[in-house]
Amino acid sequence: MDIVNLILQALWFILPAYFANSSPVIGYKLFGKYNYPIDFGKKLKDGKRILGDGKTWNGLAFGVVVAILVGWLQSLAQATYNLSGFLPMSFQLAFLLGFGALFGDLIKSFFKRRRGFERGKSWFPFDQIDFILGAFLFSLILVPFNWKYLIILLIITPAIHWATNFIGFKLKFKKEPY
Numbered sequence: 001m002d003i004v005n006l007i008l009q010a011l012w013f014i015l016p017a018y019f020a021n022s023s024p025v026i027g028y029k030l031f032g033k034y035n036y037p038i039d040f041g042k043k044l045k046d047g048k049r050i051l052g053d054g055k056t057w058n059g060l061a062f063g064v065v066v067a068i069l070v071g072w073l074q075s076l077a078q079a080t081y082n083l084s085g086f087l088p089m090s091f092q093l094a095f096l097l098g099f100g101a102l103f104g105d106l107i108k109s110f111f112k113r114r115r116g117f118e119r120g121k122s123w124f125p126f127d128q129i130d131f132i133l134g135a136f137l138f139s140l141i142l143v144p145f146n147w148k149y150l151i152i153l154l155i156i157t158p159a160i161h162w163a164t165n166f167i168g169f170k171l172k173f174k175k176e177p178y
């Protein structure tokens, strides 16, 4: 199969998860100081936060809603245009992808805290792929496992992440190039 087509199909499938992963920071900023940490500020016996202040209920809810909206737009597009070969997106699948993505992100933060990384510190490659793994896992409730999509996404996601951050840095939206 044509590799470009396969990459486009994989991106179409994971799109709600990409949006879920990148939108919580907007939700976080919108709510200002009314952010509720998912771990309620609690620490474990190791003296470190369960998840940390970077994981909020606000961000989680916002991310899932954005994912569902994106999936809904995708399903409208597929009802209008004949996108043959592309997995049909649905409201339900978009919810699973969005929730799964942010759940994967929470699991990552749990282990990140245990390893002693402060909130926001880079933990390559887990910061980049946590949400892909979570989204895939939850999507299995509705769609069969597609190892081609998984391999492609695990390779191109860190690359896209790096490229967008670098552009953001060059445009002076970000202080660091990573």
Ligand code: CTP
Binding pocket: 024, 025, 026, 027, 028, 051, 052, 053, 054, 055, 056, 057, 058, 059, 060, 102, 105, 109, 112, 118, 119, 120, 121
């Ligand atoms: N965010 C949120 N709620 C979530 C996920 C993310 O409010 N469930 C917001 C937080 O403002 C967070 C930002 O989105 O700082 C970026 O998310 P992420 O990079 O996942 O969090 P980090 O701050 O890097 O925290 P960690 O070290 O735990 O990954």
Ligand code: MG
Binding pocket: 120, 121, 127
């Ligand atoms: Mg981070």
